[in-house]
Amino acid sequence: MSETLQAVRGMNDVLPEEAAAWQQLERAAREIFAQYGYREIRLPLLERTELFKRSIGEFTDIVEKEMYTFEDRGGDSLTLRPEATAGIVRACISNGLLHNQRQKVWCMGPMFRYERPQKGRYRQFHQVDVEALGFPGPDVDAELILMTARLWRRLGLRGLQLHLNSLGTPESRKVYRAKLLEYFGANRDKLDADSLRRLEGNPLRILDSKNPAMADVVAGAPSITDHLDPESAEHFATLRAQLGAAGVDFVVNPRLVRGLDYYSRTVFEWITTDLGSQDAVCSGGRYDGLVAQLGGEPAPAIGWALGEERIVELMRLQQLVGNEGRPDVYLVLAGAAAEAAGLHLAERLRDAAPGLKVETNCGGGSFKSQLKRADRSGARYAVIVGDEEVARGVAAVKALRSEEGQREVAFDDLGAELSRALEPVAA
Numbered sequence: 042m043s044e045t046l047q048a049v050r051g052m053n054d055v056l057p058e059e060a061a062a063w064q065q066l067e068r069a070a071r072e073i074f075a076q077y078g079y080r081e082i083r084l085p086l087l088e089r090t091e092l093f094k095r096s097i098g099e100f101t102d103i104v105e106k107e108m109y110t111f112e113d114r115g116g117d118s119l120t121l122r123p124e125a126t127a128g129i130v131r132a133c134i135s136n137g138l139l140h141n142q143r144q145k146v147w148c149m150g151p152m153f154r155y156e157r158p159q160k161g162r163y164r165q166f167h168q169v170d171v172e173a174l175g176f177p178g179p180d181v182d183a184e185l186i187l188m189t190a191r192l193w194r195r196l197g198l199r200g201l202q203l204h205l206n207s208l209g210t211p212e213s214r215k216v217y218r219a220k221l222l223e224y225f226g227a228n229r230d231k232l233d234a235d236s237l238r239r240l241e242g243n244p245l246r247i248l249d250s251k252n253p254a255m256a257d258v259v260a261g262a263p264s265i266t267d268h269l270d271p272e273s274a275e276h277f278a279t280l281r282a283q284l285g286a287a288g289v290d291f292v293v294n295p296r297l298v299r300g301l302d303y304y305s306r307t308v309f310e311w312i313t314t315d316l317g318s319q320d321a322v323c324s325g326g327r328y329d330g331l332v333a334q335l336g337g338e339p340a341p342a343i344g345w346a347l348g349e350e351r352i353v354e355l356m357r358l359q360q361l362v363g364n365e366g367r368p369d370v371y372l373v374l375a376g377a378a379a380e381a382a383g384l385h386l387a388e389r390l391r392d393a394a395p396g397l398k399v400e401t402n403c404g405g406g407s408f409k410s411q412l413k414r415a416d417r418s419g420a421r422y423a424v425i426v427g428d429e430e431v432a433r434g435v436a437a438v439k440a441l442r443s444e445e446g447q448r449e450v451a452f453d454d455l456g457a458e459l460s461r462a463l464e465p466v467a468a
Contacts, residue, residue: 051156051164061365062353063167067149069195070169074147077188079171082146084128086153090118096127096303096331098243107154121153125170126303126328126344127335133174134337143175149349161316161351171325172344174332179280182307182327182343183287189311189323189345190289196352197361201322203289204310206265206297207277208245211305211330213270218244220263231258248298251318264295273306280307303328307343315358316351323347367419368400369463371441373411376428380405383426386436386452390424393456397463416441422459438462 048054055063074081090110097103109121122128125148133139133146149169156162171188173181186203193201208214221244225232232240232247233255239246248259269277284291291309299308308326316322325345333339356362370390374383387401400418402411415423425437436455439447450458 049164051158053163053165057366059353061367062356062362063349064365065363066196066349066352066356067169070147070149070192073188073192073195074171076191077145077184079145079147079173082129082132082148084122084125084132084148084150086122086151087119088122088128088131090120092127092131092335093120093123095334096130097124098303101243101246103154107156109153109155123152123154125150125152125168125346126172126331129170129172129344130174130331130335130337130342134332134335139174139332139337139340143173145173147171161318161348161354163350167349168346169349170344170346172342174342175340176343177329177341179276179283179307182280183283185325185343185345186284186289186309187287189347193311196356197359198352198355199359200313200315202312203284203291204294204297204312205277205281205284205291206294206308207269207273207306208265208298208304208308208326209269209273209306213268213273214245214265214305217263217265217268220268221245221247224262225258228258228261231255245298248296259296262296265298266293266295276306299324299326303331303334305329309345311347313355315355322351322355364419368398369420370397370399370422370424370459371415371418371420372399372401373408373415373423373425374402375408375411375425376431378428378431379426382431386426386455389452390456390459394460397456397459421463424455424459 090108093108094104099105103123108123110118113119129146129148133144138144147170149167151165151167153165155164158164171185173185209217222240225236225240225244225247229237229240233250233252235252236247236250236255247255248262250259281291281293297308297310298304304326306327306329309324310321311323312320313322314320323345325343327341327343329341330339332342372383372387374380383401387399390397390399400420402414406414412423421440421442423439423441425439430436434452435449436452437447438450438455438458
């Protein structure tokens, strides 16, 4: 007997029962993006490796340790995308979308990083990504954050906290970098191996250390908000004022630096305490130099990404998953004449009530077994048709989730009757 094949480690199946929450999240996101005027862009999974080395930074964990990189048959080094921002910027440049234009775009799909699989962190994971390119002011920063807050409200998520910081410009960061080198150099004996490696390459990344043993030395480091250039300080102050005026609570976190080298000025994360160590569910920031860095004309930009697995898990923990994917109606067919008429009746119902989800019993079975299938399907109603009902042009409508009595309805009235019965009850 052949060995049973398993999924690749860290790359998980999403089963039909689990997919309901994903659909709920993705539909809410699409509707909200349309409300704000953001349009979908679709990207290849594979990009040239150089794109990520130039954008993310060679001294990041992603480039050094985590990318799925290989040489194709033509000798090109290719990488499965570890994030979406670099690909979006590349697409906008190579397709001329930034020539005297500004773009508000979004995408969603799988990303790939070779990490140690654990809860909330997988080797194939899924992101929803939103970017605004060509907008210099803090107003678009505020808009993107307000969009995330609206998504949390739409989904009903509770307990998310917004952390904000500003990294300033590359020029002001050079001054801050020198301060960090001086400070961490004086505390070299307290640094772990990762921090020692980052010390010469990008000491700001030491502030992002997740090692508890590093907490005290990181807490004592100089604060970047004390070293902002005047324009960045004004940008950050205006953003905070706009968020406050819109009623969005936030915490200024001077240790928030984000893990990618392309960020400048605004950075932010939405944090939860419900998912253990994987506490960030949505992260983003401004990357005003990246377009020029990748060969385009200089253009300011900002974006964010959320991890779908983490949001879905949060929805599950907070019991916010609806009945996506479950039928409204299960058609029970008892008898040869009923089976012959069943598929046509189901089509009539879908025509009469667009949006009605009808599952037809296929594969036969006794009346009792079909009713069990109807119950397991999650449908709110069973529509029962036997040979006698076919002859009279009627069906029995049986409630499966309430104490309503069973009733007989003519085929011609069935679509309207089911639509009425399935309407939400007014509060």
